[in-house]
Amino acid sequence: MAEKSKRTQVEDVDRSLYDFVKSEEGYERYADGLTPDIVRAISAKKDEPQWMLDLRLKALEIYQDKQMASNWGPSIAGLDMDHISTYVSPKTKQAKDWNDVPKDIKDTFERLGIPEAERESLAGVGAQYDSEIVYHNMREEVAKQGVVYTTIEDAIHDPKWEPVVREYFGTLIPPTDHKFAALHYAVWSGGSFVYVPEGVHLDYPLQSYFRLNAQGAGQFEHTLIIVEPGADLHFIEGCSAPKYYEANLHAGAVELFVKDHARLRYSTIENWSKNMYNLNTKRATVGEDSKMEWVSGSFGSHVSYLYPTTILKGDRASCEYTGITFSGATQDLDTGCKFILLGKDTNVSADAKSISKDGGVNTFRSSVFVGKDATNARATVSCSSLMLDDISRSDTIPQMDIRNNTAQVGHEATIGRISDDTILYLMSRGCSEAEARTMVVNGFADPVSKELPLEYAVEMNNLIKIEMEGAIG
Amino acid sequence: MASYTAEEPTVTLERVNTPPAQTWNYLKTNDITLTVPKLSRKGDVYFALPRLFDKVETGMGQKVTDWVTSQAADSTYVEVKAGEKNHAPIVVDVDSNAGTVQDAGVLVRQGASATVVVVAHGTSAEPQTSAALVRIIVEEGAHLSLVEVVATTDAHHHLESVGIHADAGATLDIRQFLLGAGVTALGTCATLAGDNGRVSLQTHYLGEHEQTLDINHVVRMAGKNGRAEVHENGILNDSARKSLRATIDLIHGGSGSKGNEAETVLVNGDGVVNKTMPVILCDEDDVQGNHGATIGSVEPEQIDYLMDRGLSRDEATNLFVRALFDDALIEADQPLARKAVFERAQQVLGAEVAQNLLDTLGLELAADAGEKDADAQATATATKESAD
Structure with a gap:
């Protein structure tokens, strides 16, 4: 009699599309570990204003003081900051033409299909390699509409945008948020600054791609997006890295400001290698009659802590979250979403899916908070988990805190396997x-x-x- | 007899009633911290449950177990013999007016059937803390019916920690009615250790004024082909605060198991804080786990409909509270439990409505309900049986 749900062995998967390494020869690499001197060196390298250096040093203190919670979340015991370099940079300047990008780096992004995607369907692209942006470009017609898509570093050095960065940077995700948010602010490097003026609708998305090539290194990019009233933007974020046996760390931060009557869609395909600790923080604040949309596919990383948070401040603000997490061998991915409904008639719809196989661990974690003044708030969170074998694990840990008696909040979750039938x-x-x-x-x-x-x-x-x-x- | 000395008048039980899997601490949903009386019983020798009960995981956790066992004047052990179907209900009487702390263990032998009723009752306005620790082992093919009633006053704090260990083919039917206390902290853990176990856990709660309800349900499904149905429904009025943590744990090896959990909450008060954390833990692929939560208020259309038929707004919303007491009076049919529900209904709905409830249902209170002698006799008889 045939064994039920019989599984046969298959050779290792060819992940060469993502899993290739380029030499670090000639790169600038700071010493492993985290000290005030390293933080000062990063700041000096970027020729930052004093307020940014002060923020970095304060964040370092917070990082050193804060502890990780011991009662929830995957273990990060394998992450030793004494063996992580927080800054690694290729010896190249930021280019606006792929032909000006060093050959091995250009080859990396070509294999990942970024220049092709840019030609065919994007309004602009930023490409980060280790700690620095190596390529940044935007279509001329988009720039003519007043859209700004640049690096945080460049925005800080532009007298027109420095006050804007200073006004918004670190306000939505404060360094005190959690230990790795503090780490991020101490050593952040690269990322994007996007400003979409009032009433401007972009027909094509902007995309940032993050590649971490270096071994035993961290990537700490900061993304700051401001969508002014009545504007509309789709932003795509992609990331990958080759696999090493040494831990790598990603602790980025994404701060999104969606003003009144605006819309922002933020899509992510995350495919970090399976030696990556992905401790990323994403947060959006949404104004009146505005909409925030998250689309998220998480496939990589050894350990993930990732919960995009949406604060619906304006009346009639809404948010949709659609996400999938795929956890395989050696992966422990703790992902989900958080919603804070403060405005009247706000609306949230979340649809999360997860797939676990080969001993992978998936945890869906969510929270819905309905404030006292959020009259007629509506929230629906749905979570489906698929188990592909009996050695994997899938947990669902939602939380709801409702403080308005007119709110209607629903949650449903299902866990099961593919039926034999x-x-x-x-x-x-x-x-x-x-x-x-x-x-x-x-x-x-x-x-x-x-x-x-x-x-x-x-x-x-x-x-x-x-x-x-x-x-x- | 040794005298009790109050060396430490109170002790803080930090972060108790925790679920197996926790979440962000800043949400303040993972646990509750309680300040409880601390008596020293120097020189006492008192009865403790057989070591067999140490294996029973309880809902509120070890800290509460340790505190209750150090506070209870005695432990009550009841054994229902194999195959016995008509055992008298085993009553755990918790007099909240007196700050009673009860530690009870029940062993339901193979194929037997037992009913356990836990009643926390009180009407006084004097602050008191009462508690019940109830651990039950249900052997193969046995059936347990557990009814719990918490019906005291805003002045009282009540802790209730329940643990049930069920062997193969055991069936558990648990009905909980949390009708009032200043603080109610309730933890229930049912472990389906054997194959083909069944548990139905239904919790009905009412929170009003500034009451706090902290509930932690855990169902561990370790055996194959287990079935769990966990349903909570409740009403929160005024500035009541409720935290519910409900976990279905589908343990590796428990293939073919199915667990469902659902909560429905009606929120009526402007100051209500309603926290819910329904968790599914899944370590096995051939299982099904579902949960759902629905949180809302009475729709204005529903209120309008009832008001069109001559009811005031308060009367209309009170219909839902009345329905809760209806259920409690029907399900809690043991005399002490029914009396406690009735007395609480008198406090919440008024004497006239409470009497009307009884009359409408055609129920009467037993003449000796709640008399200490009767309860003591029931418990003593059961204890003696086991001793024999």
């Missing part, structure tokens, strides 16, 4: 078991991929295919 049905129609399972998983992920531009949906489906190939036979 479904697989049998598809196999009876000529699919192999692997194909059948991949089809089911792709269908499960479809609500997320359909929210992405075509090229990114294809990338996400490819990632699922790669992951599934390792699991099934």
Whole structure:
């Protein structure tokens, strides 16, 4: 008699698309560990104003004082800051033409398909390699509309934008938020500054791609986006890294300001290598009659702590969150979302999915807070988890705190596996078991991929295919 | 007899009633910290439960277990013999007026059927802290019906920690009615250790004034083909604060198990704080886990409909409270429990409405309900049986 749910072994997956290493020869690399001198050196390298250096040093103190919570979340015991370099930079200047980018770096981004995507479907691209942005460009017609898409460093050195950065930087995610937010502010480098003027709608997305090539290093980019009243932006963020046996760290911060009657969609395909500690923080504040949309695909990292937070301050503000997390062998991904509903008639809809296989651990964690004045607030959080084998784990830990008696809040979650009947049905129609399972998983992920531009949906489906190939036979 | 000395008048039980998996601490949902009386019983030798009960995981956790066992004047052990179906209800009487602390253990032997009723009752305005620690082992094929009533006053704090260990084929039917106390901290842990275990846990609660309700439910599904249905529904009025943590833990090896959890909350007060944390932990693929929470107020259309039929707004919303007491009076049919529900209904709804509830349901209070002698006799009889 055939064994139920029989699985066969498959050779290791070819992840060469993402898993290739370039030499660090000639790179500027600061000593491992974290000291005030290193923080000062980063600041001096960027020729920053005093207020930024003060912020960095204060953040370092906070980092050293704060403890990680011991009662929740995956272990980060394998992360030793004494073996992490917080600043690694290739010897190159930021370019506006891919031909001006050093060959090995250009080759990296070409293999990742960034220049091609830029030509075909993007309004602008920023590409970060280790600690610095190596390429930044935006279509001329977009610039003519008054849109600013540059690095935080460049914005700080522009007298027109320095006061704006100073007004917003670090206000939505303060350094006191948690230990790794403090670390971020101490050593941040790279990232994006985006300003979309009032009433401007971008027809094509902007994209930033983050590549961490260096071994035993951290990436700490800061993204600051301001969408003025009546404006509309789609921003895409991608990230990847080659795999090492030494821990790498990503502790970025994303601060999004969506003013009244505006809309921002923030899409992420995260594919860090499986030696990465991804301790990232993302937060948006949303004004009156405005909309924030998060689309998130998390595939990589050894450990993740990632919970995009949306503060619905304005009346009738709304937020949609659509996310999928795929956790395989050696991965412990703690992801989810947070919503703070403060305005009247605010509305939240969240649809989260997770897939666990090969001993991977997925935790969906969420919180919905409805404030005392959020009359007629509405929130629905839905979470579905798919278990592909009996050695993996999937936990769902939502929390709701409701302080207004007119609020309507719902939460639902389901955890289960692909039914044998479904697989049998598809196999009876000529699919192999692997194909059948991949089809089911792709269908499960479809609500997320359909929210992405075509090229990114294809990338996400490819990632699922790669992951599934390792699991099934 | 040794005298009790109050060396330490109070002790703080920090971060108790915790769920197996926790979340952000700043949300202040993971636990509750309680200040409770601390008596020293130097020189006392008192009865403790058989060591067998040490394996029973309780809802409020070890700190509360340690505190109760150090405070309870005695422990009550009741054993229901294998196959026995008609055992008298085992009553754990917690007189909140007197600050009673009870430690009880029940062993329901193979194939037997037992009813356990835990009643915390009181009507006084004097501050008191009462507690019940109830640990139950339900052997293979046995059935447990557990009814819990908390019906005291705003002046009282009540802790109730329940642990149930169920072997293969055991069925658990748990009904909880939390009808009032200044602070109610309730933890329930049901472990389906054997295959084909079943648990139905239904919690009905009412929070009003500035009462605090802190509930921690844990269902561990370790055996194969287990079934768990966990349902909470409640009403929060005025400035009541409620935290509910409900965890279904689908443990590795428990293939074929299914767990469902759902909460429905009706929020009526402007100052209500309503926190909910429904958790599913899944370490097995061949299982199903679902949970849902619905939090809302009475729709204005529903209120209008009732007001059109001559009810005031308060009367309309009170209908929901009345329905809660209706349920409690029907389900809590043991005399002491029913009397406690009735007395609480008198406080919440008024004497006339409370009497009307009884009359409408065709129920009567037993003449000797709540008399200490009767309860003591019931418990003593059971204890003696086990001793024999």
